[in-house]
Amino acid sequence: MYNFEFVKPASIAEATAALESDGAQALSGGQTLLPTMKQRLAAPDVLVSLTGIAEMQGVCLGDVGLHIGAATPHAVVAREAAAHYPALAKLAGGIGDPAVRNRGTIGGSVANNDPAACYPSAVLASGATVVTNRRRIAADDYFQGLFTTALEEGEFITQVLFPIPQKAAYVKFNQPASRFALAAVFVAKFADGVRVAVTGASNGGVFRWAEAEAALSANFSADALAGLSVDADDMISDLHGTAAYRANLVKVLTGRAVSAA
């Protein structure tokens, strides 16, 4: 990879200042960014590590529900969220492999918005709030398509605030080579309705399945999905599965998630 200047600020304010320079790029756990840089698909002049910022670490209960610092590794979320939000903890504990989970962070995953990543589905299904160094962004406004988010130049995630649902489950159909989701569904039941978010399946990245949400809000049972089907038009089609296969998988996994919740 091309060389760069490495800086490691100790506070959000210092990181904000460092990211104002030309060609600066934020680095969190690096489990996607390093491979990307090795392939020379990214070549920042300055890399600003966010892993040394104490105020961006850790899991705690707060006003919204479960508040997670953006630089918290998956392994820590898997352990510390377990008592409060088991579905989220299970999701975090199923990302990649143990070594990847010790480096990769929730903020990095949500900022990258890989169409097959796990975390975006939890953020969207929970109706979480993405907190940045500048503002708070509702999940519904945050995800804007394949690798695309509401984040602006120099903006980075500092925290993700999860409302805790009454019931929830995440069911992932593993792509065994990459350990990303071939398709995965996060179902969250709140007092005012059910939210269903799908990852791994669509060319547009994570999305909410509105018909399933309506059916499950009326009747929270896998049977409620019987008459529904998912449009295969914009589904990912590759050697691992066709669009029609993924569309069907979304329905099957949604049913399994409802049963598991």
Next chain:
Amino acid sequence: MTKISMTVNGKSVSAEAEGRTLLSGFLREGLGLTGTHVGCDTSQCGACVVHVNGKPVKSCTVFAHDVAGANVTTIEGMANADGSLGVVQQAFQDHHGLQCGFCTPGMVMSSAALLAENPKPTETEVREYLEGNICRCTGYHNIVKAVLAASGQSVAAE
């Protein structure tokens, strides 16, 4: 180039490194600790696993500068003080948990991390924990046996 200091296998060390220097490169080229192997260099294979502050990471996918000041343990730090093989290493030898041996440093480091977290894992837990460590000789059965043996559990005879 700037100087990086960290503790590796209990010793304070420092060496010059560029921003882009990976932890794997810092260990191998900066410090001459070539026991850490680089297999795929894409964080798939796990041959480069080392412990950073007690947790296993893929050293090919961590910048050395990002772990400055950390406590790092490599395969060279797994032997006993008298130079004899550590418990996990000895179990790999006893149960033939290696064929070509290329993946072994990473396998041993991941296995040791598993046993630190979970001293009596089931066979399924061993296989799941080692998902990110690939053995191209496909020697998994004996590797799993070695890890179970290292945890003090009895394993079937050869």
